[in-house]
Amino acid sequence: MLKVHLEMRKKLGDIVRFVMPGNEMLLVFDPTDIQAVMQKEGKWPIGGASFVWPIVQAYEKRGQLNVGFVQNETWKRLRTALQKNLFPPAEADMYMPLVAPIVEDARKHIPKHAAEMDKLLPKITLEMVASVLFGRSLGTLNGTAPKEDYVYIDMVMRMFELTDELLMQNPAHVPKEMIDEVDRHVFYIFDRGEYHVNQTLKSF
Numbered sequence: 001m002l003k004v005h006l007e008m009r010k011k012l013g014d015i016v017r018f019v020m021p022g023n024e025m026l027l028v029f030d031p032t033d034i035q036a037v038m039q040k041e042g043k044w045p046i047g048g049a050s051f052v053w054p055i056v057q058a059y060e061k062r063g064q065l066n067v068g069f070v071q072n073e074t075w076k077r078l079r080t081a082l083q084k085n086l087f088p089p090a091e092a093d094m095y096m097p098l099v100a101p102i103v104e105d106a107r108k109h110i111p112k113h114a115a116e117m118d119k120l121l122p123k124i125t126l127e128m129v130a131s132v133l134f135g136r137s138l139g140t141l142n143g144t145a146p147k148e149d150y151v152y153i154d155m156v157m158r159m160f161e162l163t164d165e166l167l168m169q170n171p172a173h174v175p176k177e178m179i180d181e182v183d184r185h186v187f188y189i190f191d192r193g194e195y196h197v198n199q200t201l202k203s204f
Contacts, residue, residue, distance in 0.1 A: 005027060
């Protein structure tokens with residue numbers, strides 16, 4: 001998609017009207033124009049992900065909130081809570097001792113998986129996130145993880161694909177089978193995440 005957008009800018013200029021099935025967008029490429037738009041978006045930012053309503057609905061069915069799929073005061077409350085211990089550089093530096101061993105381990109596997117980096121990178125990402133959240137490796141790089149964690153990786157990657165597919169859909173006519181698939185994936189991801197949280201709490 002990035003290549004498509006760059007080609008559109010080259011041929012059509014810095015502001016392009018882009019129509020897809022069910023969606024009409026105005027693409028803005030010039031940084032000055034982007035800044036002007038963002039400065040006028042109001043008190044609360046509005047992200048495109050919030051319009052992918054089947055994903056929002058799946059979270060609501062589980063009684064859960066995700067900072068990427070909420071708006072207004074709720075977004076601000078969640079974003080502020082996350083920001084304190086995740087985003088400041090000094091806080092991020094504290095995670096390096098946890099992440100560094102995962103990166104070192106990943107270096108050993110990259111030469112053997114150079115032709116399938118699309119499969120290896122999600123495992124590396126999951127391991128780095130797990131090392132910060134749970135303080136331990138899950139074992140997906142060395143093959144010691146239970147099959148549920150490999151399913152979890154596949155589910156997460158499929159959710160990225162589903163998000164792209166939903167953005168191409170007319171929001172008023174999303175097929176029921178797609179909504180059901182979103183539910184299955186979101187619920188599994190939640191269940192597996194809760195399992196690891198509970199395992200971590202038991203270790204204290």
